[in-house]
Amino acid sequence: MSVDTMPAAEPLYRSQRLALRYFTAAIALFGVMIVFGLLSAAYYLFPSMLFNTLNFNTSKIMHIDVLVIWLLMAFVGAVYWYLPKELGREMAGIRAAEITFWVFCVAVALVAATFLLVQYGSASEFTLWFINQGRKYVEAPRWAAIGIVAILLVFSWNVVGTCVKARRMTGIMWVMVLDLIPLVVVYLDAFPADTNMSTDLYWWWWLVHMWVESTWEVLIGCIMALVLMDVMGTSRRIVEAWLYIEVMLVLGAGILGLGHHYFWIGTPQYWLAIGGFFSALEPLPLLGMVVHAVYDAGMHRLKTNNQPAFYWITAEALGNFIGAGIWGFMMTLPQINLFSHGTQWTVSHGHFAFYGAYVCGVIAVMYVARQRVTGVPMLAGRTWRWGFGLLNLGMVGMVMALLLAGMAQAFYGRAIGGSTLMAFTTASENLWFKSGMYARMLFGVVFAAGYVALVYDLLRSPRRAPAIAAAPEPA
Amino acid sequence: MNPAALLETAALMGLLVLAGGGYGGLYGAGRLWSRPALVRAGQACWLLAFAIALLIAVRTPLDVGWKLLILASALVYAVIPPATWRFLQRLHGDEESRP
Ligand code: HEM
Ligand code: HEM
Numbered sequence: 001m002s003v004d005t006m007p008a009a010e011p012l013y014r015s016q017r018l019a020l021r022y023f024t025a026a027i028a029l030f031g032v033m034i035v036f037g038l039l040s041a042a043y044y045l046f047p048s049m050l051f052n053t054l055n056f057n058t059s060k061i062m063h064i065d066v067l068v069i070w071l072l073m074a075f076v077g078a079v080y081w082y083l084p085k086e087l088g089r090e091m092a093g094i095r096a097a098e099i100t101f102w103v104f105c106v107a108v109a110l111v112a113a114t115f116l117l118v119q120y121g122s123a124s125e126f127t128l129w130f131i132n133q134g135r136k137y138v139e140a141p142r143w144a145a146i147g148i149v150a151i152l153l154v155f156s157w158n159v160v161g162t163c164v165k166a167r168r169m170t171g172i173m174w175v176m177v178l179d180l181i182p183l184v185v186v187y188l189d190a191f192p193a194d195t196n197m198s199t200d201l202y203w204w205w206w207l208v209h210m211w212v213e214s215t216w217e218v219l220i221g222c223i224m225a226l227v228l229m230d231v232m233g234t235s236r237r238i239v240e241a242w243l244y245i246e247v248m249l250v251l252g253a254g255i256l257g258l259g260h261h262y263f264w265i266g267t268p269q270y271w272l273a274i275g276g277f278f279s280a281l282e283p284l285p286l287l288g289m290v291v292h293a294v295y296d297a298g299m300h301r302l303k304t305n306n307q308p309a310f311y312w313i314t315a316e317a318l319g320n321f322i323g324a325g326i327w328g329f330m331m332t333l334p335q336i337n338l339f340s341h342g343t344q345w346t347v348s349h350g351h352f353a354f355y356g357a358y359v360c361g362v363i364a365v366m367y368v369a370r371q372r373v374t375g376v377p378m379l380a381g382r383t384w385r386w387g388f389g390l391l392n393l394g395m396v397g398m399v400m401a402l403l404l405a406g407m408a409q410a411f412y413g414r415a416i417g418g419s420t421l422m423a424f425t426t427a428s429e430n431l432w433f434k435s436g437m438y439a440r441m442l443f444g445v446v447f448a449a450g451y452v453a454l455v456y457d458l459l460r461s462p463r464r465a466p467a468i469a470a471a472p473e474p475a
Numbered sequence: 476m477n478p479a480a481l482l483e484t485a486a487l488m489g490l491l492v493l494a495g496g497g498y499g500g501l502y503g504a505g506r507l508w509s510r511p512a513l514v515r516a517g518q519a520c521w522l523l524a525f526a527i528a529l530l531i532a533v534r535t536p537l538d539v540g541w542k543l544l545i546l547a548s549a550l551v552y553a554v555i556p557p558a559t560w561r562f563l564q565r566l567h568g569d570e571e572s573r574p
Contacts, residue, residue, distance in 0.1 A: 238566045273540075280544050283492050284551060287499050291559040294503030299567075321496055330489040333541055339481050407482060415478035 012373070013084040015091035015158075018098055020373065022077030023366050025105055027455060029070035030359075032112075034448050036063035041444050044437040058119050061132075061139050062112065067354065068137050069108055074362035075219055076155055079176070081369055082226040083159065087168050092161030093154065100154045107147045111140050128193055135204050138190045145190045152187060156180045171240035175247055176222045183215040198266035205261040212354070213282075213324075214254045218247050220361050224313065227364055231309045232300035242292060249285035257282050260332050264341060272334040279332040283325035293317030306371050308384040308457075312364035315392060319356020327352050327399070339414040344436065345406025352399040363454065370458055387454030394447025398440050405436025476536050484535040487527055491545070494524035495552040502556040517556065525549045 012020075036059050043049055043056040083091050091097065114131055121127030128134075129142045138145070159180060163173050189207040194200040225239040259275020297314050304310040327349040331340040340346065371379045409427045417423020427433055476484070497520035505513030528549035532542040 235567075237569070238563070241566055242563075276541065277544065280541075280548060283495070284548065284555065287492075287495055287552065287555050288559045290496055290499040291503045291556045292563065294500055294507060295560065295563045298504070298507035322493075326489050326492040326496070329492045330485045333488070333537065335476055335537055335541070336481065336485050336488070339476070340485070407485070411478050411482055415476070415481045 013090050014094050015080045015084055015097065016369075016372075018094070018101060019077040019081035020369060021101055022073050022080060023369060025101075026070045026074040026077060026362070027366070027458065029066050029073065029108070031451060031455070033063055033066040033070060034444075034451050036060075036066065038441070038444050038448060039063075041437070041441045045441060054116070055119075058115060061115055064137050065115075065139055066112075071216075071354075071358050071362065073104070074365070075216075075223065078223045078226075078362060078365040079155070079159060079219075081365065082223070082230075083162050085230075086170060086173060086226065087162050087166035089162065089166045091158050092165045093158045096154050097158050100151050103147065104151050107144050111144045114141065115139070125193075133190065133193075135190060135200075137208055138204075140190075142191060145187075149184065149187060152180075152184045156184060170236070172222050172225050172236075172243060175218060175243055179215055179218040179222070182210060183219065186210045186215065201265045202262070202267060205258060205265075209258045209261055210255070212357075213257055214251055216358065217250045217254065220316075220358055221246050221250070223365060224316065224361055227309065227313060227361075227368060228296065230368055231306050231313065231364075232296060232304055234296060234300065246285060246289065249288070253278050253281035253285065260337065263334050263337055276333045279328065282332075283321075283329050286321045286325040289317050290321050305377060306367055306379045307381075308379060308388065309364045309367040309371070311384075311388055312360050312367065315388070316356065316360035316364065319352070319360050321356070323349065323352030323354075323356035323399070327403075339410040340406065343406040343409040343414075344402045344433075345410060348399045348402035348406055351395065351402065355395050366458060383453070383457045383460070387450050387457050390446055390450025390453055392450075394443050394445075394450050397443030397446060401436045401439035401443060405433045405440070408432035408436065480536050484531065484537060487531050487535065488545075491524055491527045491531065491549065494520050494527060495549075495555075498524060498552065499556045499559075503560065506560055521553055524552055 039054075040056060040059045040063050043059065080091065080097065118131050121131040127141075131141055132139050133141060133145065140148070159173075160177055163169055163177065186207045189203050192200075192203065194203070221243055225243045228234040228239050229236060256274055256278035259271045259273075259277075260279040262271035262275055293314055297310075300310075331337050331345055331349065367379065367384070408430050409424075411427075412430050412433075413419065413423045413427030417426055498517045501513050501517030501520060503517075505511065505515075505517055528546050531537065531545050535542075537545075
């Protein structure tokens with residue numbers, strides 16, 4: 001098909017334009033996150049680097065807080081993208097949403113500047129309000145945390161308000177609306193300043209765990225359901241039936257899987273049993289998802305008109321299974337976790353699970369948006385493969401290197417050395433650990449190259465390939 | 476748990492889920508392309524998963540409760556792929572037979 005005979009891209013809803021802005025911000029922050037990931041990795045090779053100018057902890061805060069923010073932005077973008085399509089009308093509260101986007105960006109910039117320039121403060125209320133709350137992943141000072149609640153409330157209003165105004169409710173929207181309640185409520189956990197470390201961690205895990213292993217899983221499940229209908233033409237009845245089952249299973253095992261974070265923070269001993277039991281169940285629904293992915297991939301392989309999105313969806317299903325299922329299960333029983341806790345082994349799982357479960361999924365949505373914006377009937381070609389290949393290779397290489405390094409720490413530093421300071425130092429000098437750190441850096445650079453290829457492919461104007469006979473239509 | 480047992484137990488736990496995933500993937504691919512050999516390879520993966528669970532039960536120093544849980548979950552692995560497949564097929568079948 002020549003470019004001239006291409007169907008013109010249909011006009012976008014305002015909320016879809018806003019979604020594009022969210023995707024742009026998300027992908028830019030993804031880059032910032034990678035820069036600070038590489039910097040954090042470099043400290044392991046050159047420990048005195050930037051001493052007293054920019055310490056490891058600040059770099060790591062930037063890396064992981066930006067991770068949470070860019071994924072949130074991508075989720076919001078994905079929902080704004082699909083909302084009008086799902087409900088057949090412009091999003092309610094679009095003006096407020098447009099304003100909050102800029103508020104969000106300015107707040108992120110201010111917090112980043114505070115982290116980089118001020119870095120830390122005295123143990124005072126002022127520090128909590130204006131510099132750093134000191135809780136991993138959600139270090140943002142209180143004013144910014146309040147801002148995030150406001151943004152999430154506007155977002156919730158957009159979703160619920162659109163359903164109300166459209167007088168229409170689909171199964172996917174029910175799941176999403178119900179999910180918004182815990183999504184916002186557990187974030188409120190980021191506020192109290194409890195002086196007891198155990199209770200503080202107890203509630204902080206509610207936020208981190210309930211986000212990444214429950215509410216985010218449900219949200220990405222809804223987003224993937226919408227993508228599957230869009231990209232593969234899977235019928236609504238199928239994706240919805242599957243979504244209900246997945247949500248039940250993920251929440252069934254995931255909520256009390258929280259216990260695997262309560263092993264060593266001073267909580268009662270029964271958490272050892274609860275945490276071990278429920279998290280041992282967590283791989284079961286993931287296994288079902290693998291079968292579902294094979295089924296969908298096979299059934300719709302020839303019908304997809306968006307190859308990159310298709311491959312990223314498949315990577316999401318497999319990555320979630322391997323990163324969360326296999327990597328998580330390896331160290332989830334208390335007898336093993338006693339040794340692996342807080343080593344690079346955990347870091348390995350954290351990277352793989354976040355990447356598999358969320359990053360792959362949101363990249364798929366970005367490709368859906370790209371196809372729609374450019375009006376290309378068939379998104380294929382070679383360039384996207386570079387991003388896909390390098391990002392996956394970089395991630396797999398990094399997590400393997402981290403796994404070996406972490407196992408060396410658990411083996412030499414904990415099991416043999418008995419967790420003394422001397423044993424920690426010895427383990428850090430161990431060849432396995434050191435090689436792991438070099439290999440992680442190397443694969444980190446591969447990952448960064450993959451990011452560059454991804455951005456290039458998302459931004460470049462596409463060569464138009466011939467359309468397939470019939471684009472998939474949701475049944 | 477002694478140092479060697481730590482690594483051995485963790486590796487066996489990881490391999491257990493990996494073999495389960497292999498079963499799911501191969502079983503699905505076999506059913507998809509009607510290739511009984513792939514389905515059988517998938518079933519072999521499940522046997523491997525079960526053998527790993529037995530090994531965990533026999534060789535590792537985990538408490539008996541955890542061993543039972545692992546054996547039970549290996550048994551549940553056996554039914555997940557065929558049950559999921561049947562469920563998906565039924566949904567698709569229903570869908571196609573709708574007017
Ligand atoms: C170039 C790529 C990357 C490099 C070099 C890198 C490096 C690092 C480093 C050095 C740390 C600190 C670990 C420690 O405390 O010892 C870290 C933590 C973390 N990174 Fe990355 N990272 C990269 C990409 C990513 C990506 C793509 C994700 C998510 C999808 C991610 C998620 C995380 C998480 C969740 C943590 C905290 C883990 C924990 O403390 O257990 N990183 N990363
Ligand atoms: C999408 C799903 C998941 C994500 C994104 C995820 C992410 C993470 C991250 C980032 C950490 C490090 C937390 C920290 O200390 O900073 C972690 C810890 C942990 N995860 Fe997951 N996880 C997921 C699923 C699972 C599953 C299914 C299991 C078990 C089968 C599991 C077991 C664990 C355990 C035991 C720890 C604690 C490690 C330690 O003690 O150091 N996770 N997870």
